[in-house]
Amino acid sequence: MLQSDRRDFLKLTGLAGVAFTAGLFPNQRARAQANDFHFVQFSDTHWGYSGPANPDAEHTLEKAVATVNGLARQPDFIVFTGDLTHTTDDAKQRRERMKRFREIVSALTVKDVRFMPGEHDASLDKGEAYKEFFGATHYTFDHKGVHFIALDNVSDPAAKLGDEQLAWLAADLKQRKTDDRIVVMTHRPLFDLQPSWDWTTADGAKAIELLMPYSNVVVFYGHIHQEHHHMTGHIAHHAANSLIFALPAPGSQPKRAPLAYDAAMPGKGLGTRDVTMTDKVTLVELPVTRS
Known part of the structure; x- marks a missing residue:
């Protein structure tokens, strides 16, 4: 079972956050000790959004980049x-947004940065513009002993892997x-998760079926604009916060719509995630600094 836990790792980051430890990778402590590492997950930056859900949309990504650059212990890579x-x-505007996005994230101190498309990037042209700027949609x-698989369930407008x-x-x-x-x-x-809100993959069950024989699998995803944790058998699935606006809990209201902006807490529900990989997986949610 998954359980919450405060970790000393918070002291290394120098930032307030909640550590969440998933009991994964059993019987692999000896192998993991030589290969411990951490990486940062960004998700749903939506560069180009303009609206009441985030009056600071033009600068939120820049602030998140500064937050990660300020980590006392820099990640091995960023995704x-x-x-x-x-x-x-x-x-034309789609490509202009992608160009500006690349310019902003080029300020990251860590230069090993890996990208994946969302439906906002790729569903209208089956990933054509995305590939021009970021390369392959799945790879x-x-x-350090961990095999990473990036899947594309957005280039197909029907939300299929294919x-x-x-x-x-x-x-x-x-x-x-x-x-x-x-x-x-x-x-x-x-x-x-919530098919009526497009929070699903049409043939995702087939991918999970392929992964089930493997005993040490964890899935990281975005799309739902909030931290969320779920198990399919022994496989843990962890959704990340957005960097543009938060969305309601699955099925908590009739329609999916951004949560209202709170001027008293402008960064509420937004942030990045630091993932530490040892014999366990420790997630630290990092809020975006206001300055």
């Missing part, structure tokens, strides 16, 4: 789990041992 930019029907990489990508995932997993440490990163949840 953006989708919706880098806010949707637009104008193909893998390895870091048979081709599922076959690619199956082929990749066949190269893994069943006790290998695997981190899956995606934008939409792979499970049916």
Whole structure:
């Protein structure tokens, strides 16, 4: 079971936050000790958004970059789990937003930065503009004994991974041992969180089925603009906060709509996440500094 826990890691960050420890990767302490590391997850920055849900939208991403640059212990790498930019029907403006987004995040001290699309970036043109600026929409990489898999469940307007990508995932997993440490990163949840709000992946169950034989799997995603934790069998799924506006809890109101901006707490519900990988996975939610 998952359980909340305060960690000494907060002292290293120098920031207020809540540490959440997931009991993953059993019987791997000896292997993990030599390979402990941490990375930062950004999600749902929606560069280009303008509206009452975030009057400071033009500067929130810059503040988040400054927050991460100020960490006492810099991460090994940074990943953006989708919706880098806010949707637009104008193909030229879409590219302008992506260009400006890249300019802002180039100020990150850590230069190993990995991107994934959200539906706001890719669903209108099947990822054409996204690929011009950020490359492949799904890929893998390895870091200190952990295998990372980035999945694309947004380029298809029907919110599918698709048979081709599922076959690619199956082929990749066949190269893994069943006790290998695997981190899956995606934008939409792979499970049916709130289908009526588009909080699902049409064929996500097929991906979960492929992952089930592997005993050490964790999934990080965005899309729902809030911290959320869920289990499918032994696989933990962790949603991240947005950097633009918060959304209501799944099914808590008739329609999905941004939570109202609170001038007294302008950064409420917004932030990034620091993920420490040892024999366990420790999540520290990092608020965005106001200055």
